[in-house]
Amino acid sequence: MTEQPTGTAVPEAAAADAVASVPEPAAEPAPAAPRRSRRVLWAAARWTAAVVVCGGVGAGTAMGITAMDRTDVPGLATESDGRWEYPRLRLPALPADRPRPFTEGNDGEIHYADVRELLLPAPVGATPDPELTGGFVSTEAYLSLYAKEFRDDLRKHLADSTLRHVAARGWTTPDGTRTSIHLLRFSSVAYAESYKDLALEMDGAAGPKALPDGVEGVVPEAFADDIEVPETSMYVYREKKPYGPEQVRWAYVQAGDTLALITQTRKGEAPAVPFQQTVTLQNQLLG
Known part of the structure; x- marks a missing residue:
């Protein structure tokens, strides 16, 4: 006969249930992040937002600059094409109740403004000519621009005309x-056109009869149509090769009662761009 163990025996299933019913100890809560870590995270978030905003602003600025012409952006400019910098031009004031030369009622196409105030000013950086300061000059001073063989004939035509004044200005640029x-x-x-046609004998093919001093051959030139001034006429020439140590460019502008003579001379070759600019601006002042 088998001997039974003393004490109360616990079935295996009941023991397993008992073990399962014992609650596991609760997990300890994670330690709170230090305050410094939170500040670092908050600063990083702010810097991230700032970078995003700055990136957007930078992209907008770049788009704005690329959409502008170089000459519109401060500090940037295209390479100079040879034009001179002139002061801002303004038409002179007229005497009371006097019209502009090409307006209704001014049949003689008279410039009632002081002719000296219609002279183009010298460009920035130019050295003024001490003999051509923007005032009135003598007829002989004007005739000295032409070769000697033309001066007597021109002098006679001027004596027969009703020439009132000759105003002149000159300068030399750094080049x-x-x-x-x-x-x-x-x-x-009528008198201005008569002097132009009879004395100077302007001809589109052969050029004018009277040539500047030292010029032997002439080549007529033409300006672009978009820079022409209504009611005025331009006659533009340059000295033909071969020429001496200097080249001459000159132009006449006939605007009503006033005839302008613009000349430019330079050692080697007279540049075309500032010449066209100067003639165009003087034409605008007269028109």
Whole structure:
């Protein structure tokens, strides 16, 4: 006979249930992050937002600059094309109740403004000519621009005309280009045209009869149509090769009662761009 163990025996299933019913100890809560870590995270978030905003602003600025012309952006400019920098031009005031030369009622196409105030000013950086300061000059001073063989004939035509004044201005730019502008004001458009046609004998193919001093051959030139001034006429020439140590460019502008002579001379070759610019601006002042 088998001997039974003393004490109360616990079935295996009951023991397993008992073990399962014992609650596991609760997990300890994670330690709170230090305050410094939170500040670091918050600063990082702020810097991230700032970078995003700055990136957007930078992209917008770049788009704005690329959409602008280089000359519109401060500090950037295209390479100079040879034009000179002139002061801002303004038409002079007229005497009371006097019209502009090409307005209704001014049949003589007369410039009632002081002809000296219609002279183009010298460009920035130019050295003024001490003999051509923007005032009135003598007829002989004007005639000295032409070769000697033409002066007597021109002098006779001027004596027969009703020439009122000759105003002149001159300057030399740093590149050595010498410029002179003479404005001959007659009593009406009829006299101005008569002197131009009979004395100077302007011809589109052969050029004018009277040539500047030292010039032997002439080549007529033409300007672009978009820079022409209504009611005025331009006649533009340059000295033909071969020429001496200097080249001459000159132009006449006939605007009502006033005839302008613009000349530019430079050692080697007279540049075309500032010449066209100067003639165009003087034409605009007269028109």
